[in-house]
Amino acid sequence: NAGVTQTPKFQVLKTGQSMTLQCAQDMNHNSMYWYRQDPGMGLRLIYYSASEGTTDKGEVPNGYNVSRLNKREFSLRLESAAPSQTSVYFCASGPGGPSQFFGPGTRLTVL
């Protein structure tokens, strides 16, 4: 079992470029999440998907879009990257409630 996998591990973008962060889980979880982690701050929820076919905004959704491609995969897209989106992005999955399993993260730098 790979658990939660994320690609890429590192990425450098120029302002205005777009990219998609990929996440997949093999635990048959219904719920999936995208968080960002910034220095001195806790993880903040960007978007979540309660089940296949549904997505909802979290605390900091501006500048991002998501797609729940199927039960396994949940992608995060930056349409026009900005320096304020420099962060470490974590994907998580869970059966619902407080239980979440995290991927290793993607470190994104926007110049």
Add this chain to the structure above:
Amino acid sequence: KQEVTQIPAALSVPEGENLVLNCSFTDSAIYNLQWFRQDPGKGLTSLLLIQSSQREQTSGRLNASLDKSSGRSTLYIAASQPGDSATYLCAVYTGGFKTIFGAGTRLFVKA
């Protein structure tokens, strides 16, 4: 708005010392509180989960306590080891898909 604060932000102790990490939250309306461990370049791993009706949970050398009325939790690590070096985060679950994370305490245990 629920806020989670962790003090200190960083801690360095010699091997073998017992230590306490602190977590406080502003709204006592929580379902449970979790302590996570985060290693550099890796995702979060859940260590202990305390339900709102519980006072403490133990796992090996770790003991977490919860005082919901005062909005406080502590993580006690006995006989610390260099392998305990990591960032420890606490998070409160407030229902639905809302988990609020603290910024973490970075622990370094010196051999």
